[in-house]
Amino acid sequence: MDRRMFLSRGLALGCSIAASPLITPMAFASAPWDNRLVVILLRGAMDGLDVIRPVGDPAFADLRPGLTAEAPHHALDGFFAMHDGLSALLPLWQAGEMSFVHAVSTPYRDRRSHFDGQDLLEAGIAGLDExxxxxxLNRMLATVPGLESEIAFAVGRERMLILSGDAPVSSWAPNTRLELSPATERLLEYVQHSDPLFRDASADAIAIAAEVAAGGEMMGERVGRGNSVTMAQFAASRLVGDTRIASFSISGWDTHNRQHRGLPGRLGELSDTILTLKANLGDVWDKTTVVCMTEFGRTARQNGSDGTDHGTGGAMLLAGGAVRGGRVISDWPGLEEGDLYDRRDLMPTRDVRAHAGWLMRGLFGLSTGTIEGAVFPGMEMGTDPGLLL
Incomplete structure (x- = not known):
């Protein structure tokens, strides 16, 4: 029986599972390597064409006359420009600690459902029929023998499929409380005294809840706003110790209407989250890779509501001291109508899973065969895009 099962059984003792600091989706994990990986899922389908704008493509301005005029940007490499909402991250780009990957997607096509798209992104498989x-991430952990639950933490309230599976993981949710009276704590000690698994898991839950209530876990530097910043603080507090992998999500990227108003706030929160990680990781930042992924991109053309609809090809953001930054990595397909997927979406030219696979190979030393066979079954990694130093 693992800790998650223990906490579920804790309902019989009158404890709310929602109150436990070991449940929900920010995920972490410690392992026999020194590099760190943080996976941030951007739920709602981030518009990669707005965030990393291909201003050097002559078709781009005609597809989005309103959106490109509404928000300023920063030139990156003569072809791509970065949305001004990420301006706080410009020093990372200039320091070679941030890069982007464009025109990527999962194998998911045509139906463009957020729920299905997110499930396939987290499961890392080709289709729902599988x-x-x-x-x-859990399958990757399962390839390494002898890992303990602190290897992976899920941070947040919703279930995170990306860390679900047979490998042991731990979880934590912000803004939860596990409040037990002294008499109840003594009763738990008495009831569980002869069962080390229950006793130790209960003690850990109570201790972490007490630290959070006292501010002990949140003493790091806080940058900006949002619940995701709190999750980043907690993630960093674990990553500077034995934890090696963390995963959580940021929602709100569905921009059907007035995209020029909604997207800057999301980008600002993402910037604050990444800067919070950097501020709290200290020297560990040099060993860290942060990868931000979304379920699919959005339509190449803006719609009639000053927004964009569900699409196909999108973009990834990479940050960290281990990243070979200052680059936009892309096999750019072009934006002329004949170049678009289904004549409406950015054509994906690489599988987003392959880039995640190359990160795991570079950070953790997994073989190509293990990644293609066990982590992303049936996927071909292709050529190395050189994402890491």
Missing amino acids: GLRDGW
Whole structure:
């Protein structure tokens, strides 16, 4: 029986599972390597064409006359420009600690459902007919023998498929409370005294809840706003110790209407989250890679509501001291109508899973065969895009 099962059984003792600091989706994990990986899922389909604008493509301005005029940007490499909402991250780009990957997607096509798209992104499989049994980060952990639950933490309230599976993981949710009277604590000690698994898991839950209530876990530097910043603080507090992998999500990227008003706030929160990680990781930042992924991109053309609809090809953001930054990595397909997927979406030219696979190979030393066979079954990694130093 693992800790998650223990906490579920805790309902019989009158404890709310929602109150436990070991449940929900920010995920972490410690392992026999020194590099760190943080996976941030951007739920709602981030518009990669607005965030990393291909201003050097002559078709771009005609597809989005309103959106490109509404928000300023920063030139990056003569072809791509970065949305002004990420301006706080410009020093990372200039320091070579941030890069982007464009025109990527999962194998998901045509139906463009957020729920299905997110499930496939987290499961790391080619189609729903293969079944959603576990997530690719958990499968990666399962390839390394002898890992303990602190190897992976899920941070947040919703279930995160990406870390679900047979490998042991731990979880934490912000703004939760596990408040037990002294008499109840003594009763738990008495009831569980002869069962080390229950006793130790209960003690850990009570201790972490007490630290959070006292501010002990949140003493790091806080940058900006949002619940995701709190999650980043907690993630960093674990990553500077034995934890090696963390995953959580930021929602709100669905921009059907007035995209020029809604997207800057999301980008600002993402910037604050990444800067919070950097501020609290200290020297560990040099060993860290942060990868931000979304379920699919958005339409190449803006719609009649000054927004964009569900699309296909999108973009990834990479940050960290381990990243070979200052680059936009892309096999750019072009934006002329004949170049678009289904004559409406950015054509994906690489599988987003392949880039995640190359990160795991570079950070953790997994073989190509293990990644293609066990982590992302049936996927071909292709050529190395050189994402890391």
